[in-house]
Amino acid sequence: MTSFTKTPGWLDWYANPSKPRFKLPVGSVDAHCHVFGPGDEFPFAPERKYTPCDASKAQLFALRDHLGFARNVIVQATCHGADNRAMVDACKASGGKARGVATVRRDISDAQLQELHDAGVRGVRFNFVKRLVDFTPKDELMEIAGRIAKLGWHVVIYFEAVDLPELWDFFTSLPTTVVVDHMGRPDVTKGVNSEEFALFLKFMREHPNVWSKVSCPERLSVTGPEALNGEQNAYQDVAPFARHVVEQFPDRVLWGTDWPHPNLKNHMPDDGLLVDFIEHIAPTPELQRKLLVDNPMRLYWPEEVRG
Numbered sequence: 457m458t459s460f461t462k463t464p465g466w467l468d469w470y471a472n473p474s475k476p477r478f479k480l481p482v483g484s485v486d487a488h489c490h491v492f493g494p495g496d497e498f499p500f501a502p503e504r505k506y507t508p509c510d511a512s513k514a515q516l517f518a519l520r521d522h523l524g525f526a527r528n529v530i531v532q533a534t535c536h537g538a539d540n541r542a543m544v545d546a547c548k549a550s551g552g553k554a555r556g557v558a559t560v561r562r563d564i565s566d567a568q569l570q571e572l573h574d575a576g577v578r579g580v581r582f583n584f585v586k587r588l589v590d591f592t593p594k595d596e597l598m599e600i601a602g603r604i605a606k607l608g609w610h611v612v613i614y615f616e617a618v619d620l621p622e623l624w625d626f627f628t629s630l631p632t633t634v635v636v637d638h639m640g641r642p643d644v645t646k647g648v649n650s651e652e653f654a655l656f657l658k659f660m661r662e663h664p665n666v667w668s669k670v671s672c673p674e675r676l677s678v679t680g681p682e683a684l685n686g687e688q689n690a691y692q693d694v695a696p697f698a699r700h701v702v703e704q705f706p707d708r709v710l711w712g713t714d715w716p717h718p719n720l721k722n723h724m725p726d727d728g729l730l731v732d733f734i735e736h737i738a739p740t741p742e743l744q745r746k747l748l749v750d751n752p753m754r755l756y757w758p759e760e761v762r763g
């Protein structure tokens with residue numbers, strides 16, 4: 457048995473989330489969440505930048521049912537490096553209710569890629585957030601993108617808004633659907649009309665293969681979770697950004713809880729309240745259905761959509 461010591465100051469996920477007041481459309485997908493370990497069963501990677509608490513598949517599936525989601529997309533967390541066993545184990549145990557997004561290196565074989573596919577993996581994640589990962593050469597990433605394109609997978613990219621100009625040429629050369637995590641992490645203090653956010657919108661507008669997760673208000677917010685003016689105003693500084701993206705690109709947006717919320721420093725969100733935030737960014741039933749059902753189903757379960 458190996459034991460792990462959590463990173464000092466680590467915040468554990470919220471134990472008893474409230475029941476959302478917002479009723480999710482039938483068949484909703486939590487399209488961004490993770491599993492951590494359990495560390496004694498699925499050890500964390502030696503090269504990790506943080507050591508989390510455990511967050512098992514059973515706990516994830518219990519949250520899914522409690523919040524009213526039908527399915528999950530489990531994104532490989534950086535604390536597991538390119539060892540996808542915990543994520544794959546969760547996908548396999550889900551009975552078809554979970555798909556996965558993996559981290560792979562260029563030495564992965566075609567047979568191993570096929571194994572991931574059979575387990576439910578439909579994408580790879582390229583991470584450019586420097587506090588989370590060491591640098592991987594772009595030629596290696598492009599080679600991986602070319603290989604996974606043949607499987608019909610997509611690339612998920614995670615980066616900070618200030619880095620978009622430098623990464624633009626690489627991102628716009630990717631041969632697959634490209635899904636941006638958390639709207640490219642805008643600095644919300646700069647406002648929805650900032651040059652930085654305008655560049656992100658241009659990225660989506662000019663490249664119809666680019667999608668965005670409009671998730672993680674708890675990560676991007678400066679005003680925080682408190683309802684400042686009565687009810688329903690949690691994360692109010694993030695809402696205009698996410699709503700803008702949902703309204704401009706309704707067929708290319710996804711939403712996820714980001715449970716178990718790695719690396720938050722100030723507070724741990726009540727996942728029930730996070731679900732209530734959806735109404736503020738997707739105000740009509742049609743936008744909600746696209747965001748939560750139609751779009752993730754098209755990307756992750758296309759065989760069920762085509763009928």
Ligand code: 0GY
Nearest residue numbers: 532533534535588714718719
């Ligand atoms: C997220 C965000 C973070 C972490 C990871 O894989 C990860 O470790 O994605 C973060 O620290 O911003 O989407 O979960």
